[in-house]
Amino acid sequence: MSRRTLAAGLSLAAALTVTTVPVAAADQASVKFPSAKFPLGTSGAPTRKLTSVAQGVDLYDVQAGSSSNSYTVSVLMPSGRDYGMRQTAESVLAQVEAAGETATLLEVVRPAVADAPSQTVYMVRVGDWKLEEKKKAEEMVSKLKDAGLKSRVDYTGDDGLETTGPWNVKVMMIDARTFRGSYASSLGTSVAARDKVSAMAKSAHALAAVNGGFFNIHTVKNLQGEPVGASVVAGKLLSEAVPGRSAVVLKGRTARITEISTTVTAIAQDGSKSPVNGVNRAAGTDELVMYTEEFGAKTPADDGADVVIDATGKVVGVRAPGAEVARGTRVLHGTGVATEWLSAHATEGTTLKIDTKVVDLRKRSAIKLTPDVNVIAGSVGLVRNGKTRITAKLNGHDSINMILRRHPRTLLGTTRNGSLIVAVIDGRQPGITVGANFIEAARFMRWLGAREAVNLDGGGSTTMVVGDKVVNRPSDGVERGVGDALLIMPK
Incomplete structure (x- = not known):
């Protein structure tokens, strides 16, 4: 059994074609790219290029906004974080000024989400430098270090506060009416090891693929490919669910976002x-x-x-x-x-019987683990029934860093008629693309037409592959090995 696939592979001989589609033709699809104003920043309609990947599978290369942010220096609190309560931040501010530097106290409000109230914190910032002046910010970090203060260079576009972008996004829309392929998941060469999305896609002869859910970086090194949450590949449970965590259930050419539970029981003779x-x-x-x-x-x-x-x-x-x-x-x-x-x-x-149960908690019914069933663990829920519903705390991601700051994102959504939308928003590339926070990610998926949407793993893991090629710009500069991937398969 080839562990490179962990998903049924079919042969593929398909070429990508770039086409110009008349507006009237595009409007006939059951899932279509919106013509309305881009939902992030203050820019108007984005530029987009359409690539036809296969029947019912369209890829949009989307660019919007322009660069207006700068570099600054964030002074760290005694906790090691770049933010704290007002009294702590004021004390740090005084230390900076005592060292002869001018500092600013910045109030930051992390918005409320569905399962966590808003939070107000304070940051201490020093200086403001243009993109080409990053070295000056680095010199300030050295000066503050000599004064006994820890700090770091920060790009203000990453803050999650006001920005004009820019945004580089890849959006794949898979039309439930015309798509004749199927969906699958892959864990690559093994559960324990990490693998590249491009390698998993190539091995399975997939049309396209994106990275899946979070993997366990807090375990021993040789096990760090293990998914954090449920994983089912070709009807076989390979990782148990995290209670309450969102998941994507794939069956044939259908996709459903829900929460699941898993129960495994050993029954002796x-x-x-x-x-x-x-x-x-x-x-x-x-x-x-x-x-x-x-x-x-x-x-x-x-x-x-x-x-x-x-x-x-x-x-x-x-x-x-x-x-x-x-x-x-x-x-x-x-x-x-x-x-x-x-x-x-x-x-x-x-003899030992292994009784395995996987339950869809929204439907309150068991999921039969047939060979065409695959499950990928999501993370934070973003959209439910067409409305923003960010479940950050439930999924252990209710920090300022996760909710408010901008990062590269891999997002998955389903439409009213069951079409699938997969988007990757590149980030952490000052002056090129700023990424998105959870609030922006939910807004973006609703704009694309998602009735349900979930945040998959992001950051340096964010990867989209079409054919054998990575089509986005991973923030690490190179493709990262990940725990699992969602595969879009041909017939």
Whole structure:
């Protein structure tokens, strides 16, 4: 089994064509690029170039706005953040002035979102320099350091406050009426390893692809490809859900944004049951974690135990932990009390049933894990029933940095008739493109016609691939390896 795909691949021999489409023809589609004023900044209608990727799949290269922001220096608070409460910020301001520099106290209001109230904080800023004068800002950082003050160079276009742009955006619109392909997900070479979107797209012979959800950068290095949230590939659960987190459920050529739950239970031959706490991730204390052949790494080499089961559920081995997962098998790894359960109920030659349930929490119904079902974990919900509904706190992203500051974004939305909209907004490139904050991202997706929309992973992960080519400008300067990808497949 090729772990490069983790999704059914079909052969593809399609060329991209750039076309000029009459307005009347474009208006006939069930999903279309809006003609109204660009929703970010103060610019009018954006410039756009249309590329026909395949029947029912259109790619728009969108540019809007112009550069008007500058560089400044943000002085850090004792907490290490660039903002704090007023009293703290005033104290830092006084230290800057005592060092002989002129500083400004900036009040910043982080807007309220659906599940978190607004927040007012204060920043201390020094200087204002044009784009070509960044070196002067860097020199100020050095001067402040000599005075015992920590600071950093900041581009004001990243603040999330007023800006005129510019914005470089790629928007892919997939018409539910005319698209004859399908959607899939891929975890690349393995669950544990990160892989490039372009590599996943090429291996699966996809028409196009974008990066998927967040992956776990807070675990050991060789496991950092693990999705943070639910992952289903070709009907197989490869990562458990994070309670309440948005997800994209793909089935054939349909896509649905919802919240899901996952429950995995090990049922021994003697009827005893134990919850499986995780799938294809590091094991915590007193946990039972299941590893599949797609894991791509060894089970934890700890004081626990491994039980190997074959495709029928028969226990074919009880072993010390820290070994590979053989093809055609799964491994239940226990720590603490979970090890004791395995020892008592999963002896060699007995059987273990693994009961897996995936539930759509909006529909309150089970999702049957057939081979055409794929799930990608989203992050922050942006739009629900056509209205802005940003669920940042629920998804652990209710900070100033995540809600207000601008970053590159990968966004996914569905329209009233089930068409799919995928957009990447490039950012972190002063004078070229500023990205978007959550409020702007929701506004942008509503402008495009999304009735439901979710924020996928962003920052340096934001990548869109068409054919074998990366068509946006990743902010790292090169394409980053990510945890998973959404694939747009041909027939």
